[in-house]
Amino acid sequence: MQLGMVGLGRMGGNIVRRLMNGGHHAVVYDRDPNVVEALTREGAAGAASLDDLVGKLDAPRAVWVMLPAGQITETTIETLGKLLSPGDVIIDGGNTFWQDDIRRARTLKENNLHYVDVGTSGGIWGYERGYCMMIGGDKQIVDRLDPIFATLAPGIGEIPRTPGRDGRDPRVERGYLHAGPVGAGHFVKMVHNGIEYGLMQAYAEGFDILKNANIDALPSEHRFDLDIADIAEVWRRGSVIPSWLLDLTASALASNATLDTYSGFVEDSGEGRWTINAAIEEAVPAEVLTSALFARFRSRKEHTFAEKILSAMRAGFGGHKEPQQHPDPAQQAAPDHLLKPKAERA
Amino acid sequence: MQLGMVGLGRMGGNIVRRLMNGGHHAVVYDRDPNVVEALTREGAAGAASLDDLVGKLDAPRAVWVMLPAGQITETTIETLGKLLSPGDVIIDGGNTFWQDDIRRARTLKENNLHYVDVGTSGGIWGYERGYCMMIGGDKQIVDRLDPIFATLAPGIGEIPRTPGRDGRDPRVERGYLHAGPVGAGHFVKMVHNGIEYGLMQAYAEGFDILKNANIDALPSEHRFDLDIADIAEVWRRGSVIPSWLLDLTASALASNATLDTYSGFVEDSGEGRWTINAAIEEAVPAEVLTSALFARFRSRKEHTFAEKILSAMRAGFGGHKEPQQHPDPAQQAAPDHLLKPKAERA
């Protein structure tokens, strides 16, 4: 079928390509005419403006907006809301806050426009691997768009089928889910990202413990020089913790075991934050997901004001003077009296 | 080659079976003669005692101990230490604390006995899937045992190879790793389990947030009735968070979406605890792994004394009376003034 695509970045461009490979027709628009031009050469119909894009689509139109969440998505959808006609549908495939979906859908409905939110996972691998999609919207509209979703989804592929799913919605096994009404798609995608942060941090902490198993502060007979890259690889088969994230980690470590090309600053996006806000609203304890988020916050600071408060207190009650520079890690890691084996002490 | 196996429980028995399938010979012993008898019928040579087992093995002997970590493993290895001859090797394949490995190896070495620690992952799936093994010990001895490890390991199988591993130890891709000297095997396995706890908790919290998205305390237009089983399934393809643990979760939810057959008490074993102790010794922050452990501790208590202290304080400064029974979750989840959407308030 025919789809309009607004936003031809890393995600939007590849979605269009995967759709065209699947026999669909795309009318595409981006602020950057060079990007439009490039996709035109691959078979898409280019548009010079949102107005032009709408004009080139047949009613009932479907326009997929694939832009950074926030103001630009908001403005684009507002503009489209004025250009489109009753019965048309706007799809927000970005990382929008789910409550914004609900608000927008309410507004668009006043003009009989439909709105579908699609949490789209897959990153730079989606073109090849397919996109996992979590969809919110009215059944009738989601069904109308099914050919699009079916093409973008990974399909069953070689991943073993889960027993006991007979009689359940077959789309799910192909990698896309109609999760519920508008907002439900991005809500589920939000929690997906929250979990992602937690999983990443669990691996990261484990590797950190392995990496530091050889520090001088440890008793010499309790030190290990471990090969982190090999450990990541060996866990990929037969252990309890294989995952796609572990595959990626093993790849990264195979080519650069020290990861010294990375600074250690870790960004976060809205989903991780909104997940915690949702947990708080629901009174669900979510220690791990929250800790994972806070670790990223901390990674982006040289020091926190909190740490200075601690030092000020320590100076106050104990006369302690904190070091002014990064202390010798060996000294810091292990107070003398803490780790010396009993044999040495007695 | 020939291997003695002590302990024919869920793990030990299947290890013997997988070895025999691979053409090896096993002499087996267990406190329970019926279990020995059963494996004898499958082709193993049965032993009536440790003494008998040692007598039936050719020197240099290899005896794999596969017992619950702790006193019984300790005693068994002590006894074997007296029965075996110089050059023989004891393999501890259980969940032993790595510092115990180091201590034992030192003692056994006095009699020229060898010791190898094997962190063995695979659980009830190992027979079929193969066992991921993390091995600590002297190179020469680990090499001598290679035929055993090669048979038990999963092998490369259908899992895609990691790019950039050319020239690296090929055993790793087949699912077993010589991690370092004695203790290193169980150290790596320990961290594996620590990570496992963290991954599990990350998924668990995410599903909890999804499950509670429909509670009465939420504003009605912000509630979702989500199908947890379908969400677990859809994430298996194309998302960022597929994993073996997610596969197992999807299976469990497909047959019982409410999980009402589970009480919610969650046990822990030593590895999760030792992982945190190691992090502390190394001064490595490990928030996520620790939170995952503490969530299990809390799951096994009706209430903590800590909570009563909180209530006593609240009564002290505010005259607050805590409810005596599980309060209405809807009331508890969301203070009235917290969640009402602005439109309703203004």
Added chain:
Amino acid sequence: MQLGMVGLGRMGGNIVRRLMNGGHHAVVYDRDPNVVEALTREGAAGAASLDDLVGKLDAPRAVWVMLPAGQITETTIETLGKLLSPGDVIIDGGNTFWQDDIRRARTLKENNLHYVDVGTSGGIWGYERGYCMMIGGDKQIVDRLDPIFATLAPGIGEIPRTPGRDGRDPRVERGYLHAGPVGAGHFVKMVHNGIEYGLMQAYAEGFDILKNANIDALPSEHRFDLDIADIAEVWRRGSVIPSWLLDLTASALASNATLDTYSGFVEDSGEGRWTINAAIEEAVPAEVLTSALFARFRSRKEHTFAEKILSAMRAGFGGHKEPQQHPDPAQQAAPDHLLKPKAERA
């Protein structure tokens, strides 16, 4: 000076009493005429309605609203907004969300009404001890109300003065602070409560560790039967951790060392949650404050869905069956292989 008070609960009633003790005049209103009647007998002027209350005050009026945060405060302030005249001021002394203050002040300003938010701490002890007040609003209005704040505040009292405060705002040492524009008062009070949760949980965990120092799972020579009440008391003098919260804990334990009259359910109010939301918005890691909040959430649940997910996974990979009842804590607390002292093992 003269003050109108709406809401004569635990806080509002005592605020009126403290003001009258200090020579101020109060016009009071509450939904419950009996409460109004009671305060009238103590010297206040009673009002039968908000309308009546406004009528009995001299312009420029000051009306303090002391109601549960949320809908009832919202409605009351709306109504007052219609009854009051330009130049009058509404004081919200409750636990309102600071962003609601900002919104309300903007609306009221359209009619030249002033708004002041007062985070009021002191609980049931405020009448005697004075109220710590964190105030947001225009300087001119906060200054106009100073006689009220000066009377309600604790004053310098016997608490030693902080060195180095010469030349600083003297009100602060008397226990009230003009924190900034509208919203700043409740923002600071919100963080006060967030910290309160963290402090409480720190003590609570510590006492829990002391309480459980005698469990059977510990090696007998490492067990202590500690007197929790005496420990709380001894820390009140000369230690690093004396505090008012510790005083209250020592009192509670002196009369009931087991705290068995407390169920262990711990409620939370909005401030603790909003504090975390603020931390997230500011990208400030706030592990301790968040953990304290989540411990309360968990205290109100028999089991979480998260825990059932963990059990389902464990059954999936290991065939583990979790206990159906509260397990023997001694067994649970310490795996056999974990805690046995080395002497016993070897």
Added chain:
Amino acid sequence: MQLGMVGLGRMGGNIVRRLMNGGHHAVVYDRDPNVVEALTREGAAGAASLDDLVGKLDAPRAVWVMLPAGQITETTIETLGKLLSPGDVIIDGGNTFWQDDIRRARTLKENNLHYVDVGTSGGIWGYERGYCMMIGGDKQIVDRLDPIFATLAPGIGEIPRTPGRDGRDPRVERGYLHAGPVGAGHFVKMVHNGIEYGLMQAYAEGFDILKNANIDALPSEHRFDLDIADIAEVWRRGSVIPSWLLDLTASALASNATLDTYSGFVEDSGEGRWTINAAIEEAVPAEVLTSALFARFRSRKEHTFAEKILSAMRAGFGGHKEPQQHPDPAQQAAPDHLLKPKAERA
């Protein structure tokens, strides 16, 4: 009475001074003869060696060891064990690991020597304020030493008495506690320090949230420039969170509101770590105390390996490139789409 003191550092020297003020006699030794000389001028009897010290004390002797926990304390106590006579007592007043106390007492008992462990809190303020002491040992010996403890303790002072303590051990109100058998003193002191870390971190996080309330990333109408020093001060009277630690913080902030003389590196000592180890052994969840410890670990690292693992994963699945330098905090703190108020968006 007479006391031998080994170790005349910040703590040991002041303990001797406070004892002499109280009419006791001290024989003192330190590696540094200048320090011995100085205290001699204040009235103590100086000793040139441990041997000399023992010789100058009357039997039954009491020797207080006040040295950094670890090897030096261990060696000193071993040496004293050889020099002392049956019936003499060694007091370890340092920050010794409680299990070391138990081991040492067992060894010393073979020669009929007594051992008492005293967790001593008070820091640089103890001379003036008195020392809070948590004592482990045999009743008879602790009673024998009572004159020492009574003098060192703060006494009831001006701190209000806790109601309901009639009939309880009166020593507790004077600031010292016989907590139990050997080891109990340091165990209770250990938890004291664990709580201390938690309290400090709770305040620190709260002040951090207040400090960052004015960052550019926040919507302009939601920003506050708060005076941190005034907030610390105002909470000292009438709030729920006054404490000695808050007093110290208010002092520090009064003289240096930005705390820019502090680097932000925060050290930790053994007690905080052992507290977590104890919690784990007892299966007591201790999120807050653990987070407080981990925050200190993190403060001493420029970046963790864990953070690099996260970046490597993000590059792997999303092609994300992390910034190489400390990013603009305003940008980092708040994704555009997260915080813009609805009014601005719509």
